[in-house]
Amino acid sequence: MAGTGTRRKGLRLSRERRVAEIMAAARAVFREKGYDEALLSEIAERAQVVEGNIYRYFDNKRDLLVKVIEDWYETMLADYDQQLSRIHGTRARLNFMIWRHLKTVHDEPSLCQLMFLHLRTWPDYSSTAVHELNREYTRRTLDIVREGIEAGELRDDVPLRLVRDMIYGCVEHRTWAYLRGEGDFDPDKVADDIVDLVLGGLARHGARSEERPDIAERLENAVARLERLSAHPDS
Amino acid sequence: MAGTGTRRKGLRLSRERRVAEIMAAARAVFREKGYDEALLSEIAERAQVVEGNIYRYFDNKRDLLVKVIEDWYETMLADYDQQLSRIHGTRARLNFMIWRHLKTVHDEPSLCQLMFLHLRTWPDYSSTAVHELNREYTRRTLDIVREGIEAGELRDDVPLRLVRDMIYGCVEHRTWAYLRGEGDFDPDKVADDIVDLVLGGLARHGARSEERPDIAERLENAVARLERLSAHPDS
DNA sequence: CAACTTAATGAACTCAATTCATTATTCCGC
DNA sequence: GCGGAATAATGAATTGAGTTCATTAAGTTG
Structure with a gap:
């Protein structure tokens, strides 16, 4: 009982600080255990509070x-x-958006899973602030597409919403196995592939098939990577 | 207590029949309530068994x-x-696969949600029979694409896996709101749109080549971006 | 009809989320 | 400083679900 490292009883923090401590502990436990396996008792322990106290906040x-x-x-x-804002050109900007999303999944698989499987599925998700943030997030992608259409680079007869669904749906499916802990993926390569497929489509539209359009694409993707480098040096 | 419609005690069925009854009740309750809200007690009641008996099976x-x-x-x-087998042509067959999937989601939203959100996310999903069935299911789509490539209709430089992820990911995202009980969608129209987008791509590949930037132009644009990058790294 | 197998029961158990009456600490006006 | 309001924190009690198990009942077989 002489221990000083044990639970210091009666330590009282401001609401703000206590909330921050609990959220930090909760994030760690949720990340390690997932939603169902995460125990409030463990969160409480790490946050140095008693379980019931979490319900104050x-x-x-x-x-x-x-x-x-x-x-x-x-x-x-x-x-x-x-x-x-540092990246220019429809293709490069789309590439960035997709790459950024892939990178997030790659870096924070557990939190992404919580987002995908728990938050997004609960019936009141639409009223969440996360929902609004997410709409913001994906709206940028649609803005890029819209600009591409106005510039005459992209088709104007495609439902915008479907483009968004295709991009983000594709990313999600592509990363599914990784999220389940099976295998790995390379955000750079997958981003290139997705942009290529979304823009070019699966069909051969073939005036001259012997002329390799992918030379330009590969160069543009390379430039996109350089731009990313200057925007976010620790990629 | 004179009721004859109450639980008839001691009614004993064969293993097969009892399993069938429990599964029917479980399907109904899961469909109505979702996984977490579904109570074993309710399943037991509807199946006319006591709760503990479910654990025999x-x-x-x-x-x-x-x-x-x-x-x-x-x-x-x-x-x-x-x-x-009655449908011919790459586009029509792809369309059927996508439409069929959309139709399933449309007809059985609750069961699909259980599949997407619960089964597929648990860590041992890969060892499930459902996983194997699902691979079968999506393999047909890839077969169609493969045949399209061999026939020279489709590009041969696209990762097949990504095509599958794009199609099914797109379907899933597109139907998300519906699964959450918000709004509706038309399987026929969405299938058409998806096939169109997947095959044709987002970019305009005009017959008229003067309308789209050619390769040289695109290279020059890319280089211009590089120049911009080195000129003012934080423009 | 006796022995055996298997279906069914219902009460007890576990374990985690949640509630709440109570206690301790800090803040604030005098 | 001091008394009292506000509020942070406690810990024991409650709830509510899934799960277990010793026991009983029903059918089956020789």
Whole structure:
């Protein structure tokens, strides 16, 4: 009982600080264990609080997860626009958006899984702040497409919404195995492949098939990577 | 207590029949309530068994769901090949595959949601029979693409896997809101749109070559971006 | 009809989320 | 400084679900 490293009883923090501590602990536990396996008792222990005290600040376990993801999302999207602003050209900008998403999945698989499988599926997701943030996030992609259409580079007879669904749906399916812990993937390569497929389509539209259009594509992808490098040096 | 419609005690069925009754009840309850909200007590009640008896036939709640979905999947895929065999041409066959998937989601949203959100996400999904059935299911799509490539109709420089991810990912994202109970969609129209986008791509590849930037132009643009990059790295 | 096999019961158990009456700490006006 | 309001924190109790198991009942077989 002489231990000083044990639970210091009666340590009282401001609401703000306590909330921050609980959310930090919760993020760690959720990340390690997933939603169902994450125990409030463990979160409480790591946050140095008693279990019941969490309910002063969060309605329930679910609410805690929502706030954790929300917090993560906000910091993640913070420098997004700035990075994007340095990249020019429809293809390169699309490439960046897709690559960025892939990179996020690659770096934070657990949190992404929580987002995909738990947050997004609950019936009140639409009223969440995360939903709104997510719409912002994907709206940029549609803006790029819209600009491409106005510039005459892209077809104007495709439902915009479907383009978004195709891109993000494709990313998600492509990363599914990785999220399940099976195998790995390379964000750069997958991004290139997806942009190529989305823009070019599967069919051969073939005036001259012997002329390799992919030379230009490969160069453009390379330039996109260079741009990314200057926008986000630690990629 | 004179009721004759109440639980008839001591009614004993063969293993087969009892399993069937429990699965029917489970499917109904899972469909109405989703996984978490579905109570074993309610399943037991509808199946006219006591709760504990379910554990004679199923390891746990999760196992029960797996078997329910498996059962549904099998009947669903039964007449698949036969239908497909009557359809000819790459585009039409792709269209059928996509439309069929959309139709399933449209008709059985709840079961699809269980499949997408619960089965597929659990860590041992890969060892499930449903996983194998699902691979069968999507393999047909890849066969169609492969045949299209061999016939020279489709590009041969696209990762097949990505095509599959794009198609099924797109379908899933497109139907997300519907699965959440928001709005509706038309399987016919969405299938047409998806096939069109997947085959044709987003870019305009005009017959009139003067309307699109040619390779030289695109290279010059790319180089211009590089120049911009080295001139003012944070423009 | 006796022995055996298997279906069914229902109460008990576990374990995690959640609630709440109570206690401790800090803040603030006098 | 000091008394009291506000609020952070406690820990024991409650709830509610899944799961287990010893026991009983029903059918089957020789």
